[in-house]
Amino acid sequence: MPIALIDGNNFYVSCERVFNPKLEGRPVVVLSNNDGMAVARSAEVKELGVKMGTPWFKMRDLARKHGIVALSSNYALYADMSNRMMAVLSQYSPDQEVYSIDECFLGLEGFGNFDLVAYGQAMRRQVRQWVGIPVCVGIAETKTLAKLANHCAKKALAGTNSVCDFGRLSEPERSRLFSTIEVGEIWGVGRKLSEQLTHRDIATVEALRKADAKTIRREFSVVLERTIAELNDISCMELEEAAPNKQQIISSRSFGNYVYDIESLSQAVASYIAIAAEKLRSQASLAGLVQVYIRTNPHKADSPQYQPSLTVPLSQASDDTLLLTRAALWGLKRIYRPGFAYQKAGVALLNFSDAATPQMDLFSKARDNTRLMEVMDRINGIWGRGTLHSAAEGVQQGWRMKREKVSPGYTTHWDQLPLVT
DNA sequence: CTATAACTCTCAA
DNA sequence: CTAACGTTGAGAGTTATAG
Numbered sequence: 001m002p003i004a005l006i007d008g009n010n011f012y013v014s015c016e017r018v019f020n021p022k023l024e025g026r027p028v029v030v031l032s033n034n035d036g037m038a039v040a041r042s043a044e045v046k047e048l049g050v051k052m053g054t055p056w057f058k059m060r061d062l063a064r065k066h067g068i069v070a071l072s073s074n075y076a077l078y079a080d081m082s083n084r085m086m087a088v089l090s091q092y093s094p095d096q097e098v099y100s101i102d103e104c105f106l107g108l109e110g111f112g113n114f115d116l117v118a119y120g121q122a123m124r125r126q127v128r129q130w131v132g133i134p135v136c137v138g139i140a141e142t143k144t145l146a147k148l149a150n151h152c153a154k155k156a157l158a159g160t161n162s163v164c165d166f167g168r169l170s171e172p173e174r175s176r177l178f179s180t181i182e183v184g185e186i187w188g189v190g191r192k193l194s195e196q197l198t199h200r201d202i203a204t205v206e207a208l209r210k211a212d213a214k215t216i217r218r219e220f221s222v223v224l225e226r227t228i229a230e231l232n233d234i235s236c237m238e239l240e241e242a243a244p245n246k247q248q249i250i251s252s253r254s255f256g257n258y259v260y261d262i263e264s265l266s267q268a269v270a271s272y273i274a275i276a277a278e279k280l281r282s283q284a285s286l287a288g289l290v291q292v293y294i295r296t297n298p299h300k301a302d303s304p305q306y307q308p309s310l311t312v313p314l315s316q317a318s319d320d321t322l323l324l325t326r327a328a329l330w331g332l333k334r335i336y337r338p339g340f341a342y343q344k345a346g347v348a349l350l351n352f353s354d355a356a357t358p359q360m361d362l363f364s365k366a367r368d369n370t371r372l373m374e375v376m377d378r379i380n381g382i383w384g385r386g387t388l389h390s391a392a393e394g395v396q397q398g399w400r401m402k403r404e405k406v407s408p409g410y411t412t413h414w415d416q417l418p419l420v421t
Numbered sequence: 422c423t424a425t426a427a428c429t430c431t432c433a434a
Numbered sequence: 435c436t437a438a439c440g441t442t443g444a445g446a447g448t449t450a451t452a453g
Contacts, residue, residue: 032441036438036440053439053440054439055438055439057439099433100434191432192432193431221446223431223432246444247443247444250443251442252441297439424451426449426450428449429448431444431445434443
């Protein structure tokens with residue numbers, strides 16, 4: 001069965017351009033949380049040689065020289081645009097896996113007699129017209145190959161024009177094309193693996209495709225063995241249409257400025273617990289463990305480093321924000337040491353069980369806050385996260401992250417819509 | 422010793 | 435003027451621990 005992988009071109013930048021057409025044709029980057037580093041670059045910025053993950057302060061001079069526009073990330077906007085894009089694409093197949101904010105797989109079972117390249121072009125046109133986002137389409141027999149075909153479509157390899165169907169390539173054509181692509185481009189082959197494979201003279205997609213799967217399994221892993229199968233048109237990865245419940249929920253953030261006192265850390269930890277616990281309740285799970293960690297800036301090698309973490313077991317699994325907060329703050333108090341410049345804190349909820357069948361604690365004296373949590377979730381659902389929160393989260397919140405260049409909430413706030421005057 | 426828990430490493434977007 | 439470098443999740447493999 002053919003599989004299509006549709007991926008937005010520098011998605012965050014494209015979202016910003018939909019609402020601010022002046023950005024069209026100009027070099028634009030979108031920065032990570034805290035305005036830290038580049039997480040999306042327009043073609044013009046890539047042209048200037050700016051790599052993914054470049055810290056903003058390191059490209060400042062280049063930005064001034066070439067008039068690069070830098071924007072803080074506006075996830076509310078991107079999530080909204082993503083939903084619209086996915087809705088349009090879902091019309092092209094009954095089988096859709098939303099793989100990430102900017103890409104999805106479509107199962108094309110029974111489409112064998114179609115002109116798939118024309119079908120891909122139709123998707124592109126409609127997403128562009130209805131949502132405003134440019135996308136590329138890769139089509140092949142397996143997910144791994146569809147990802148690779150998408151890469152070829154983006155780079156305009158093998159004479160493709162934003163849509164690439166490997167089904168059209170003869171075996172010699174494939175062989176020739178794959179010989180020109182580095183192994184590192186393959187889905188699942190990251191920095192480490194590329195390096196090791198290249199050392200063993202497996203430097204291209206073609207070389208890995210032809211490598212002996214059993215040997216690779218022995219010397220590397222099952223995962224890479226599966227990748228080889230997928231490169232040879234043998235599908236090992238199902239289309240996962242319904243996202244399974246999470247097995248862990250993490251919430252962490254870097255601070256806008258260094259934090260030294262336990263009061264600020266406590267407020268931050270309480271806030272992160274509130275975010276994580278809300279997600280936990282939305283999937284009807286209970287957490288049995290709460291992990292807290294704090295961290296100094298690892299990039300600042302000359303200042304004292306400290307990155308402790310602690311996992312706190314609960315006597316009874318829970319989804320109660322207040323109870324989880326107490327556990328996390330108890331842990332924080334144990335790992336906190338004064339005199340360090342903390343840059344980041346985080347929490348994780350672990351060891352999940354089903355909220356429908358809780359394992360009760362015979363001696364528990366914890367009060368039941370189920371109704372309170374329901375009310376809190378409803379209020380925050382209507383009026384926005386943080387409308388109703390625990391006192392532990394604090395009020396001043398001087399530790400909050402920086403977002404100095406955010407675009408307006410074009411799709412979520414009436415009062416932020418730019419008016420034509 | 423075995424089974425499992427806990428932790429570490431790698432990868433992805 | 436200086437300092438300024440993301441977040442979330444999964445899975446495999448390894449090590450520690452309990453019974």
